[in-house]
Amino acid sequence: MKPSKTVVLVYSGGLDTSVCIPFVKEEYGYERVVTVTVDVGQPAEDIREAAEKAKAMGTEHYTVDAKEEFAKDFCFNAVKANAMYEGYPLSTSIARPIIAAKAVEVAKKLGATAFAHGCTGKGNDQFRIEFAIRALMPEAIIHAPIREKNMTRSWEIEYALSKGVPIKQSLAKIWSIDENLWGRSIEGGRLEEPDFAPPEEIFQWTKSPTAAVDKVTELKVAFEGGAPVALNGEKLSPAKLIAAANVLAGENAIGRIDVMEDRMLGLKVRENYECPGSMLLLTAHKALEALVLTRDELRFKTQIDAEWSKLAYEGLWWDPFKEGLEAFIGSTQKRVSGTVTMRLYKGSMTTIGRSSPWALYNEDLASFDTKTFEQNESTGWVKNFGLQSRMYHSLVAKMGAKKGPDA
């Protein structure tokens, strides 16, 4: 296929993606660079800066506001699946498919089929972004200059300086940060050392327990069909609800996560996250599921949720397996409506109440003080419980054999 003259660059405004702007022209021969920055809830000034930089470098720039779609179709799907990978609520992971999808939308409008992104060859984002682009546009040509040319940070800085790429902000940054509505990730510098305690300065969304408000916060999270719909009785749009949850939980020191994470390529890396809102909503959602789903549904769903989380971690957003898992998840979530009361205080988060029209709990059945459930009817059931174990023990006695693995 003859290479097209236009390339769509998935653009964050950081050093890696900024270096790509002159590079795809000079080294890959494109005439027109279109930059796309997708707003999934990163700081407004990052979005503005990206647009300014791109324009200063003469690209045709698009900013796509995808916050509500991201919140509703990505974050809330993660809630329904209790999504968690090695203790991390997948905030970066679930943003990549929508970012790539928006770049594909822009490309389709412009009739472009070539893409570039700034991912390195070590991380997960390269898999997520390239899979999403190819799933939505099979004929796409994708370039990953940083990975393909084995660029190092110092080489990139030198190249950027020689090409007039504005990198002042990038140079001042010690930490590598990725941020969206579902969470904030902080990497780089000494944080890479698994045994280096994260300094307080890396945290922006969460207070430390000692600096948190000295007041108990109780709040109600309402759900409909597995998705959060209101906080303290106030109905909010998905993106606004997550933003409010981030503030409430963050000031109560909820959501700091420090983990060793197994990346797709097998690298073990140390990761720090702040995920106050997502941790709050996920915890409340589980509490409601525990009230309305059957024991078997709950047990089986933990496996479904783990599979969903793995697919989401790998960015396989448009995989048929995911559709199948979501068919099961969706059928359970129809009943996950109701309200959960949470108590937050200096880093602790406790569920202190739950109610639902679909609750399987029945006061009359469970109470000590009623006759609806005739307790004497349990006698035969109890007597025959563990029948096979009992038979085993009588056999052991009869044969005079010793019990246990060393026998």
Ligand code: ARG
């Ligand atoms: N390790 C996390 C993940 O793969 C988050 C990485 C965030 N940083 C980044 N530059 N994308 O989902």
